[in-house]
Amino acid sequence: MATIDELLHDTLKKFKIDKFKPEQRIIFDAIWSGKDCVGVLPTGFGKSLPYQVLSLVERKWNGSRTVPSPKIIVCCPLISLMMDQVGRLREIPDVSAFYLGESEESDLLIKEEKFDYLFGSPEHLVGDDSWRNVIKTFNFLLFEILFVSFRGEDDTGKVFRKWFSHLGELRSFFPSASILALSATCKKSHYKKLNSYKKVMKTLNMKGDTVIVKVSPNRSNIKIIVHKVISIENDFLKVVDALQENMMPRTLIYCSSIKDVSLIYNYLTSEAINTLTFIGMYHSETPSKNKEEILDRLKEHNSNFVIIATNALGMGIDIVNCNNVIIYGAPYTVTDFWQQVGRIGRDGSNSTAILAYNSYHLRSADEDVKMIFKTKSCRRMSAISEFLTKKERKILRNKTGNHLCCDFCEKSCTCGKCSSTSLEKLFMSNNNDTEDENLTDNSSTISYEYSDPEYDFSDWEMEELSIY
Template sequence: MREIWGLLLLPNHPSEPFMPQRFSNMHSALKTVFGHDAFRPGQEEVIDAIMAGRNVLAVMPTGAGKSLCYQVPSLMLDGVSIIISPLVALMDNQVAALRANGIAVSCLHSGQDRARNVEEWKRVARGEVSMLYMSPERLMTPRMLLAMEQINPPLFVVDEAHCVSKWGPAFRPEYGMLSGLKAKFPDARIAAFTATADAGTRTDIAAQLFGGKGDVIVQGFDRPNLSLTVKPKINRSSQLLDFMKDRQGESGIVYALSRKSTEEHTRTLVAAGYTALAYHAGMSAEQRFENQERFIAEDGIVMVATIAFGMGIDKPDIRFVFHVNLPSSPEAYYQEIGRAGRDGQPADTVLLYGLDDIRMRRQFITQEDSDADHQLREHKRLDALLGYCEASTCRRQVLMAYFGEDLPPCGQCDVCENPPERIDATDAAIAFMRAAQDTGERFGANHVIAVARGADTDKIRQFGHDQLPSHGTGQRWGDPFFKSLVRQAIATGYLSVDMERYGRIVVNAPGQALVAGQGAFLMTEPKAPQTSKTRKRKVAPELMGEADHDLLVTLKSLRRDMAREMGKPAYIIFSDATLIDMAQKRPKNRGQMLGVSGVGETKFERFGTVFLEAIN
């Protein structure tokens, strides 16, 4: 059975000559190949720029359909377009999806044996494909660049283009080599795509890839269907379980910082009755693939993962993303929460963080093999994320302002829904900062808090800190209050964490001025932990009648079985959005099935009859 479906999916296997179909009209390509009647907002502007022969950097939110922006032009341009992608799994999934739509496409990467790569390249050289997917390190070898000169590509596409810039948080040296591409192929267009790049990073990407001579198209960053919540860490497991109440049957991602933490939170969820799977680099490739495929194909699965998971995942109905640890930067955070709610329906995001997160993140930055300038930029990015976490105004405003976007208050983040009170905490702040200074700014936050509160510990007695004038000056404030104060003081620049000296607390100039009696320290009053509320959702299947919903379940089951037989991701057959439209329209024949969003002519030829039979 697997072989039968495999042939249906891959009629343009290397052993079978298959000349690419060319289109003169973008709307014709969109409907015939991809089965859509209209482009999403912003897509046509990018395609028009590429077709006009201009270089383009397009910054588009996750789920905005950036792939179509270069796939459609590749079907209209003469020659083979080169798609530069960072991950083998991402390449394989995109190639399989394109072939399922009847597009002649090839792929070169280390996951294929040499014979397969040679055969794929022969197809490229014969002009039998519209697109060739490959990694930057494979492309930028002298031998491959010489071969590229023979085929003269009309378009180079740089996916995940934020990896190009040294100003960005995800710079990859092999992506940096792409800066020589334009000089080598001056007549080719270069189109770069990313979902996360601030103004400085955008300018650097455009300068690196095409000398700044091209269009920078920013489609906006806001995802208004995502709710934003940040909570101080109290007990990560119990806070996660509290959030998961009433979310049984929903698909979501829980991001953890380490492999150990990933496994622990997976066990916690499973013990509580949820279907949870783990995903981290310590697992075998086969186990990771199996878990990923279950997550994509089945409903109600929670994936507990490190940041190794998520890129290229095409699952539109992810209803939540929960961070049990602080991400590395606003860019990383935005990219990770952007995997929720890609169907446009409401989705929740929650971030937990504590002083230990700040310490670990600072430590990661100082321990990485990078120059001082890069580390300084990473510290500033972390500072920006801490500012977001401690925001006393609309979180969406704070996050979007980081990316250069000005928005009114959203009304649906935790700050908008429950505005915090600001209190004068000058006396408490001075008590802590004097304790830090009296101890020589040589200790971490927990010890300094203990000194300020007048604790009697072995460590305090060992160093004689019980004899300091600041010992006990902050005894009227509790430990949770001080921890919140320290987080907010770090976020606002009064304090800093010196990881080169084992996470010691340093009193910065604003803090020194405060201790000297200049100014006041206002902070958000810490609140008692509240039970998480499940936001009201209007997810598409819930708007369907009972009969349509039953049909949708049947169609999903059929899709899952077919995908398993093929050994391919389920969405390659039809997306959830297509199945929902199919269940509601209930097509009875070929013409009606081609009217379903996402059903192109090739998809119908391969899968349409089977789904028509299920519907009828």
């Protein structure tokens, strides 16, 4: 009989992966052995892989037994994430995956237990009596829960999504199943002072021997650059030129509001008429058909695109071969920053994150975000310090200081081999070198009306919030 290592090796090939990262293997070993696990891993790390391979490995391990193979249930807060995850699983031979409410046909197949992976929102899984009664009849091996919030509360302690606090009922339905709780980021102040891990474990009725895995969200291959903007027309003129010349690299542009997404999209599409690059707009109000088209584009290795989006294009979305992001308007929290930055550079190559802002943008940002713009030293250290212990900060500090770290470190770099990425050369060529002392000046002139942020709680097409 094949060993677990051999089965894993063969199964990972189906996902076009050579081997687990050490932290992924720790998670897999925990849930394979029947233990519960809490994982805090950065965007793009591959948090989903351990549970995605589990069902296939379990099936091979048990051979041709006659009893039904155990199922895996995945609790997702976002429809876009369910669509992406289900779509990828369906590309694997002999794997059946559905999400609740996908269609009448799929709901019927779910009720007939003709699936390996079942995705659903907490509102469906424990908030809908009819579905909860159906789920009770299934044989589950694992519950995977991807948290919108690590604590399930906002900063005032109020539970912002009621049914997250009821997910512990799943343990009472299937006490022998493992529970895997995953989140992308967790500030040290939250997990240290507020004991978030313990709150998660208590909420989900997790076992006392729960395994906890934590990885810093820092992405060392992504250069962080701050650029003060004047107007969309002025600062995206070079982007228009690059689009018309078909020289624009694959780029994500994140905005804080639907209005800003629309303004940039309309400007680019109206000015860059003759372009081979796909220009897309993605936010909570984007029609489902358009969302699917954009998600398909993001999976294509050879597709040229510029996607302008809010945080609705977020959690768990797999964006391949993209090494450039422009964050237009200051993120509200450092967690939002790392979530957006984490969408690029997943292949490990040198990448660029440009924070394009004006003073008005900083009004809604928290103090940790403002420090990324105000700092007179390494921006990476400013952005990551709240996620690291004192020892971890010391280790990282010894690795910063080169031209690929941030715009400040580039000024003091002495390597003699300094170079710029394609987006940096393009976007920064019209940099007005505005000094940071004007950060608190609210009189900056802009040629559009800045709009309110997109906090659309009605359909929860939102990225993870910074309230872990």
